[in-house]
Amino acid sequence: MYIPDYYEFGCPVNIVAGHDSLEKTADILAVPGSSQPMLLTDKGVRQAGLADIVLDAVKDRLDIKCVEDGVPPDSDLKVVRQLAQLYNQKGCDSIIAVGGGSVLDTAKGINMLVSEKTDDLMQFTGAGALKRKLRPLIAVPTTAGTGSEVTIAAVIADHEKNRKMIFGSHFLLPDAALIDSRMTLTLPAHIRAATAMDAMAHAVEACVMLSKNPLSDAHAKEAIRRIMKHLLPLIAEPENKEGRLSLALAAALAGIAFSNSLVGMVHALGHSVGSVCHVPHGNCMAILLSYGLEYNFHKTEERIADILFSLAGPEIYAKTPKSQPAQKSIDCIRKLNRDLFQATKGLHATCLKDLKDREQHPMVPKEKLPEIAQTALGDGMVFYNPEDVDYEDWLMVLEAAWEGVPLDRTKVRKG
Amino acid sequence: MNTDNFTFLCRSRSLFGKNALEHLPFELSGMGARKVFVLRDNASESSDSIRHLRPAFADSGMTLGLCPPPDQNSGTGTDILKDCYRTFTGKGYDSIIALGTGPITDLAKALNLAVSLGPEVFKRGIQPQDQAKSLLPFAYLPTRGGSGRESSCRACCNAQIFELPALAPDIVLTDERLMAADTKENIICSAFSALSVCCETFVFADNPMAKAYASAGISLLMEHLFPLLETENEWNARPAAVGNKYRRNLACIAHASAISGFLLANSTSIISFHLGNFIAENADTSGLTAGSAAAIFLPRVLEQFAGNTPALAQLLLPLGGQDAFSAVPPVQQAAAAIHILQNILNRFYQISFGAVPRSLGDAGIDKSAVARLQEKIQQEDIWTETGISGAGRDKIAAVLLRS
Numbered sequence A: 001m002y003i004p005d006y007y008e009f010g011c012p013v014n015i016v017a018g019h020d021s022l023e024k025t026a027d028i029l030a031v032p033g034s035s036q037p038m039l040l041t042d043k044g045v046r047q048a049g050l051a052d053i054v055l056d057a058v059k060d061r062l063d064i065k066c067v068e069d070g071v072p073p074d075s076d077l078k079v080v081r082q083l084a085q086l087y088n089q090k091g092c093d094s095i096i097a098v099g100g101g102s103v104l105d106t107a108k109g110i111n112m113l114v115s116e117k118t119d120d121l122m123q124f125t126g127a128g129a130l131k132r133k134l135r136p137l138i139a140v141p142t143t144a145g146t147g148s149e150v151t152i153a154a155v156i157a158d159h160e161k162n163r164k165m166i167f168g169s170h171f172l173l174p175d176a177a178l179i180d181s182r183m184t185l186t187l188p189a190h191i192r193a194a195t196a197m198d199a200m201a202h203a204v205e206a207c208v209m210l211s212k213n214p215l216s217d218a219h220a221k222e223a224i225r226r227i228m229k230h231l232l233p234l235i236a237e238p239e240n241k242e243g244r245l246s247l248a249l250a251a252a253l254a255g256i257a258f259s260n261s262l263v264g265m266v267h268a269l270g271h272s273v274g275s276v277c278h279v280p281h282g283n284c285m286a287i288l289l290s291y292g293l294e295y296n297f298h299k300t301e302e303r304i305a306d307i308l309f310s311l312a313g314p315e316i317y318a319k320t321p322k323s324q325p326a327q328k329s330i331d332c333i334r335k336l337n338r339d340l341f342q343a344t345k346g347l348h349a350t351c352l353k354d355l356k357d358r359e360q361h362p363m364v365p366k367e368k369l370p371e372i373a374q375t376a377l378g379d380g381m382v383f384y385n386p387e388d389v390d391y392e393d394w395l396m397v398l399e400a401a402w403e404g405v406p407l408d409r410t411k412v413r414k415g
Numbered sequence B: 001m002n003t004d005n006f007t008f009l010c011r012s013r014s015l016f017g018k019n020a021l022e023h024l025p026f027e028l029s030g031m032g033a034r035k036v037f038v039l040r041d042n043a044s045e046s047s048d049s050i051r052h053l054r055p056a057f058a059d060s061g062m063t064l065g066l067c068p069p070p071d072q073n074s075g076t077g078t079d080i081l082k083d084c085y086r087t088f089t090g091k092g093y094d095s096i097i098a099l100g101t102g103p104i105t106d107l108a109k110a111l112n113l114a115v116s117l118g119p120e121v122f123k124r125g126i127q128p129q130d131q132a133k134s135l136l137p138f139a140y141l142p143t144r145g146g147s148g149r150e151s152s153c154r155a156c157c158n159a160q161i162f163e164l165p166a167l168a169p170d171i172v173l174t175d176e177r178l179m180a181a182d183t184k185e186n187i188i189c190s191a192f193s194a195l196s197v198c199c200e201t202f203v204f205a206d207n208p209m210a211k212a213y214a215s216a217g218i219s220l221l222m223e224h225l226f227p228l229l230e231t232e233n234e235w236n237a238r239p240a241a242v243g244n245k246y247r248r249n250l251a252c253i254a255h256a257s258a259i260s261g262f263l264l265a266n267s268t269s270i271i272s273f274h275l276g277n278f279i280a281e282n283a284d285t286s287g288l289t290a291g292s293a294a295a296i297f298l299p300r301v302l303e304q305f306a307g308n309t310p311a312l313a314q315l316l317l318p319l320g321g322q323d324a325f326s327a328v329p330p331v332q333q334a335a336a337a338i339h340i341l342q343n344i345l346n347r348f349y350q351i352s353f354g355a356v357p358r359s360l361g362d363a364g365i366d367k368s369a370v371a372r373l374q375e376k377i378q379q380e381d382i383w384t385e386t387g388i389s390g391a392g393r394d395k396i397a398a399v400l401l402r403s
């Protein structure tokens, strides 16, 4: 077991999981004396009928003051301010956030404003800016991927000034994460695949990156095992509620792991592909994860080898010669992507050039790669990557990921 | 695995390792603390931990108030608590550090209840409306292994038990420099207690978060207990102080013990742990610690309640590691896990020249004493809080006999 010289670990979110955990919402809010929540969601989640399931689960027990589905796909400062005003006008006393990352980020933003009775979010950007508990916030994740129900960060875009503000505080954590198998029943297969691969990237990077520790390892390995066991069968049979719950828990486990150990170049590069070409985060993670492992191979071979057991199970682990487990781990992840490509009838892309938008246009034209590489240079996450990365390195990785061919590891500069 | 409906909450942040102490002022100030009341026990005196505490806060702008170790002879627990309460409120402290294990953490939690909810809480007890209240920032800094209760959400104050989620420490900080020398008996008691809690949780909890903590706790113990006890000087040089050389191992055991406390806060029915405490209190034998007793019961409890289940087979993974797990055929994994647990006892029996018992018989508890204990188990209502039913108690009685 690897124990670093120093590490921190914790996740004070009350995890409430099950096939009917939503029915516990009123009881959980009753503890801090709240009964008049704002239900926050986005249009897609509402159209899928998920907000109705939540409303049905709390009817007669909570006085829902307003149901707001105006959260944009990319959380926005102006929207946060407007919704905070609405929260106050309607006399809400808590928030139930039903959705993915942007809904939760927006909820965290609203919670800062209404708890601290201000309309200026900027004052909370620095470390330690929040000093006390905020109003009750319950997170109901609907994607089984981002893990934002258990992470301390909130990213809120200021579209007027064209910048992203990052907030980080333990006080931003939800009071409870309600993980309910009903919330992921209607996920389209390719989104289920992509979001689960986001969770996979969180778990794998948590195991391989610099701030790995025994507790994050234990969470991450269990997440990997669950994703390998349940993801493919679920694509074929989404009605399996045990599988859905297990996958949603895997996302939470992976979220706990990576928020306590930080992610590296896969996320740095993924953010850049996302911001330059508007590719959904999960798709970026699915494609780039194996390349991140290959790039850092010479520095982290032992760690990559260590996750083979969770990826492939005891039998393959036992039969893999001692010189090969790390490469085998990478092969497992690539194979999972190929299997998902088959299972989703080609909707789950395995390389950047195959990513298509709704009109079937390529999302990542090859000539965009230099711009992506340039953007990635400025991503903070790269600081935590085991091996240094410069513009040429980024481009080399991107070109391989674009073609879908393994990285030529002999070309990686070893610093 | 059945994952229908569970809840899991671990309020505490763990800070572990070299120079962990230097991170404490930042963590505490992040929670609004400015003036910290430090409670410590005699073990922390001997480990000289205060020497490290002061410099860690030197440039923090925070004030430390160091309370001398309470002298148990100078008055009752209530007197000590009242003294602390008066100083705390009189001088305007806003947060608490407990440096030490066992009673000192109970005192810290009681003090936190008194200053946060008002001293009348001891008369009225915890009320439903208290569940949502936050207490003042509280950091627990172990200097030894502990019982695991320190990091749970329970406090024992003058034989009264208080349980509240907010009673769990906000921070559990384990820094090897704080580790005090300890006897092998104490170390084994802590480690065995933690092992029992972690193993039972791993096998019985349908809860991946609890399992993850448990698995990390088991691995920490398996890697750090044996080197600590096997390579040190002869056992019979008792009480053998385990000193500086092994502080890292001691810190890992304290870390595992704290993890077991997080798990205790999420489960009431850790049978071997409760049974171990029950026997240590009720058996007419000196020298059988709660931890040792728990470790004797653990393999029998697992056999009796988990049988040949996949969950028991999986326990081989944290106990033996990935290589050992993969080498053993699935049908043999449960038995292999039990074998490892039994072997730990056998090995310690050997290296302690019989001082660490492998069975109740080794501890001097004969068949007639077991019969009396079995009877007591059937009657005592201590089991109601663990949620173990009549049928479960029959099984526990069987566990006793086989142990």
Ligand SMILES: [Fe+2]
Residues within 6 Å of the ligand: A146, A198, A201, A202, A267, A281, A285
């Ligand atoms: Fe991600």
